[in-house]
Amino acid sequence: MGVGQGAVEGLGLKSDTSAVPKPVALFALARRILASPILRFLIVGGGNTLLYAVLSLLFMWILPFSKQISSTLAYLTAIPVAFLAYKTFVFRAGSRISHSEVLRFLVTHGVNLVVSYAMVAVLCGGFGLPREVGVLASCAAFAVIGYILMKLWVFNGAS
Numbered sequence: 001m002g003v004g005q006g007a008v009e010g011l012g013l014k015s016d017t018s019a020v021p022k023p024v025a026l027f028a029l030a031r032r033i034l035a036s037p038i039l040r041f042l043i044v045g046g047g048n049t050l051l052y053a054v055l056s057l058l059f060m061w062i063l064p065f066s067k068q069i070s071s072t073l074a075y076l077t078a079i080p081v082a083f084l085a086y087k088t089f090v091f092r093a094g095s096r097i098s099h100s101e102v103l104r105f106l107v108t109h110g111v112n113l114v115v116s117y118a119m120v121a122v123l124c125g126g127f128g129l130p131r132e133v134g135v136l137a138s139c140a141a142f143a144v145i146g147y148i149l150m151k152l153w154v155f156n157g158a159s
Contacts, residue, residue, distance in 0.1 A: 040090040052078040093155035104154040
């Protein structure tokens with residue numbers, strides 16, 4: 001036997017033919033990633049931000065409204081989507097929607113908006129940092145505060 005396939009088989013060094021197919025391996029990896037509520041939270045937050053941006057632009061292009069009104073409509077449209085995604089996908093807090101959950105969710109968003117506004121004002125106005133720094137810092141604060149409040153208060157510590 002030469003160095004070909006027969007030699008390898010002769011040594012008993014067969015290749016692993018039971019390798020997991022790529023789609024199955026990718027599905028398993030996705031399941032592991034999605035097991036983390038923090039990663040699910042970031043996915044929903046990113047998706048909702050993208051939804052808001054797309055809606056905002058569409059409303060500006062299609063409707064005869066100002067940028068501010070278009071942005072507000074997009075935000076108001078994205079809020080219910082965010083609530084349902086955080087409740088069901090991120091925190092897995094059951095299917096029944098309570099008025100108190102909705103109210104706590106809206107309060108959480110209100111708190112985040114105030115904190116974001118204050119951070120940008122302080123970092124950019126007070127310390128003279130570039131707008132980009134203020135916006136990035138407020139986004140980070142928004143994510144941290146939002147996750148903590150939603151996990152411990154809005155959805156009662158589910159998942």
